[in-house]
């Protein structure tokens with residue numbers, strides 16, 4: 001099966017010796033929305049620029065629809081890139097900006113005008129078509145940048161923190177638009193961000209990166225449910241991690257007692273929402289004793305702070321309607337229950 005995009009062992013070492021990306025493997029299906037997520041400097045933008053062709057690769061291969069594009073200049077690749085600062089030409093009109101990519105392709109004027117008209121229409125930019133790009137709001141500029149990227153009908157749209165310059169409200173609105181647009185066009189989107197909620201909310205799959213390597217490639221829910229490394233467990237969601245010693249398949253011995261879970265390793269990862277308040281306890285459940293140190297109820301969710309027997313304080317989320325949740329008072333002993341199926345064991 002032909003993938004829209006395939007990265008095989010891709011690596012980048014900058015001339016000064018900085019290793020920005022190593023052994024990056026990824027296969028992306030047509031129409032997928034994939035986010036690159038990770039802390040500043042982990043190599044997200046470098047990888048995106050290598051896909052676009054703005055940066056040479058030092059190792060590996062990049063294939064688009066099965067074709068090796070590793071040595072192809074950017075303008076010949078079937079990709080478009082959208083930048084955080086939009087990179088519009090301030091003195092050009094909206095129409096000229098949008099037409100720019102088609103001008104490079106030396107397309108006949110009638111065909112160009114037709115494509116530009118259609119895309120301006122789609123992005124609701126008709127009323128501004130003849131206005132200079134620097135006389136527009138952030139949201140409008142963002143739309144022009146998208147229109148300019150899409151008018152050339154790329155196979156893959158590469159977006160480098162495209163919403164980073166927008167305020168929170170506008171950001172949410174454009175996030176929704178982006179998602180709808182992607183579904184409608186069926187184009188593959190590769191989206192770089194260091195905003196977790198954005199990556200998890202928008203994409204079909206997330207590539208979590210740290211220090212130039214891929215830590216995990218999963219649908220957003222899986223990152224919460226089944227982190228594969230300590231880095232991911234630390235970075236995504238709110239997990240309690242309990243270290244121990246492996247004592248057989250799916251079980252570790254810890255200072256808080258025996259814990260079982262899915263997977264293999266010496267570190268148990270428990271998501272905040274996996275804890276339950278269990279006065280009696282259910283057979284098969286992991287039980288952890290502690291003391292309630294704080295509680296707040298926000299709407300239907302109760303946020304509890306619990307000090308465990310090893311003195312660490314953890315956050316627990318519970319449904320406010322849980323029997324007993326209202327009556328809990330800080331200072332009192334509490335027993336937490338966890339279904340072993342919700343626990344993941346990884347290597348520390």
Ligand SMILES: Nc1ncnc2c1ncn2[C@@H]1O[C@H](COP(=O)(O)OP(=O)(O)OP(=O)(O)O)[C@@H](O)[C@H]1O
Pocket residue numbers: 014015016018019020038039040041042043044045046047194
């Ligand atoms: N031109 C360059 N020359 C040398 N090192 C570079 C160059 N560009 C980036 N780097 C380094 O490569 C690493 C990866 O940078 P990159 O910009 O890809 O990270 P990023 O994950 O996109 O970060 P951010 O979220 O801050 O944009 C960093 O250590 C960075 O300092």
